[in-house]
Amino acid sequence: MKELRISAPSDKQKLFLTANTKHIAFGGARGGGKSWAVRTKAKLLALRFGGIKILIVRSTYNEIINNHINQLTEELHGIARYNKSEKVFTFPNGSTINFGYCNNDKDLLQYQGAEYDVMFLDEATQLREMWIRKITACVRGVNNFPKRVYYTCNPGGESHRYIKRLFIDRKYEDGEKAEDYTFIQSLVTDNKALMRSQPDYIKQLEALPPKLREAWLHGNWDIFEGQFFEDFHDRPEHYKDRQYTHVIDPFEIPQGWPIYRSFDWGYKAPFSCGWWAVDYDGVVYRILELYGCTKTPNEGVKWHPPQVFEQIAKIEAEHRWLKGKKIIGIADPAIWDAETGDSIADVAAKHRVYFTPGDHKRIPGWMQMHYRFAFDDNGFPMMYIFKHCKAFIRTIPLLQFDEHKPEDLDTKGEDHVADEARYFLMSRPIAPPTVKAKNTFVENPLHQYLDMELRDFR
Ligand SMILES: Nc1ncnc2c1ncn2[C@@H]1O[C@H](COP(=O)(O)OP(=O)(O)O)[C@@H](O)[C@H]1O
Ligand SMILES: [Mg+2]
Structure with a gap:
């Protein structure tokens, strides 16, 4: 032997x-x-x-x-x-x-x-x-x-x-x-x-x-609580040069950039639709969104499925960034479920709004969000949000860790934008970044007293 x-x-x-x-x-x-x-x-x-x-x-x-x-x-x-x-x-x-x-x-x-x-x-x-x-x-x-x-x-x-x-x-x-x-x-x-x-x-x-x-x-076992996306930097006062922030002023989308539409249907709560452009380096930009309540209206808005897709079709027919473009739709696979009558996907198709089912694995999806938020050595992330995308900017920082499922977020939170963004990101996953995220300025307590460019005291 x-x-x-x-x-x-x-x-x-x-x-x-x-x-x-x-x-x-x-x-x-x-x-x-x-x-x-x-x-x-x-x-x-x-x-x-x-x-x-x-x-x-x-x-x-x-x-x-x-x-x-x-x-x-x-x-x-x-x-x-x-x-x-x-x-x-x-x-x-x-x-x-x-x-x-x-x-x-x-x-x-x-x-x-x-x-x-x-x-x-x-x-x-x-x-x-x-x-x-x-x-x-x-x-x-x-x-x-x-x-x-x-x-x-x-x-x-x-x-x-x-x-x-x-x-x-x-x-x-x-x-x-x-x-x-x-x-x-x-x-x-x-x-x-x-x-x-x-x-x-x-x-x-x-x-x-x-x-x-x-x-x-x-090897710390005590940390899965509190804010889930602490890596999202939404400080509009600091987005002058696109470094160390994810929220930026809109710009005109070049013709050659592919456009995606991601969608999550809210059965009891809001639905969320996001439009994304992808540049030649693979950086993604959330350029537009449509967000609204389906059943329990809280801002006086109540949407039924046909209205949602009518509006989506209208935006795509009229908005100068979307008009005439081939738009790739990705949605929560649950929209194909139909207990009785038409599924949400059927209603969408009637309005010529088409989707393919997204990959809905949760933890890998959240990891894609984290990888995209990470800043490279020069302070540039792989995902930007146009500053008029209010639903993303408002809801992402509110999401909390799930008490019972570490690494996942608490689905009792307003998570429709996060879900829809995750389906989109899973359609073009990136490798984990290997550089150290240079985000120490956010944790630096001095910065609240200083009226200067953040990069001066990194
Ligand atoms: N004592 C060792 N001698 C040689 N290679 C080792 C030894 N311990 C670990 N490795 C190698 O290091 C890598 C990571 O180890 P692994 O056991 O897979 O880590 P983990 O399961 O904790 O992620 C593997 O390629 C493994 O073969
Ligand atoms: Mg192992």
């Missing part, structure tokens, strides 16, 4: 590999060498305890393939055999490393009646608390093998609160014993291997807006 070769663990990975309580959590930030530690511990256990049954879980099957099965196939070549249909590596000593995933309640069926000695929940915070409880109930069996559950985690995600209670706050309920739980923090800066091989990775984390940066770079 071939010999197993393993590179040297980091100091934090060493603590993980030698920890010996029943529940062990590792990481608490991005890029801390978590998945490597999981694979390494699984291999060592399999070789040391012949016959042991090990399970590695991620939220989806694709993730388990990309983060573990592909790597282990290479690392265990000549050491253990992989059976693809059973998703299991079998070692000559009878040990097995099995794989599972859980993305919805139905996936729990995989675990019915199963028994494992040691389990790894990689990115455990992406799994719901109920799934974690049901899956970890499979750690049992009458043998002398150690019984362990390893969790790797990041702040944010479905079970943020559960993992934080057990491993960060250490508040225990009946049946849980404090001495069974260990947490080992590992930050990207603890992962020298990654710092060497991908020096840009830390720059990506540094370019995140402050709260996400605190969470994923510094």
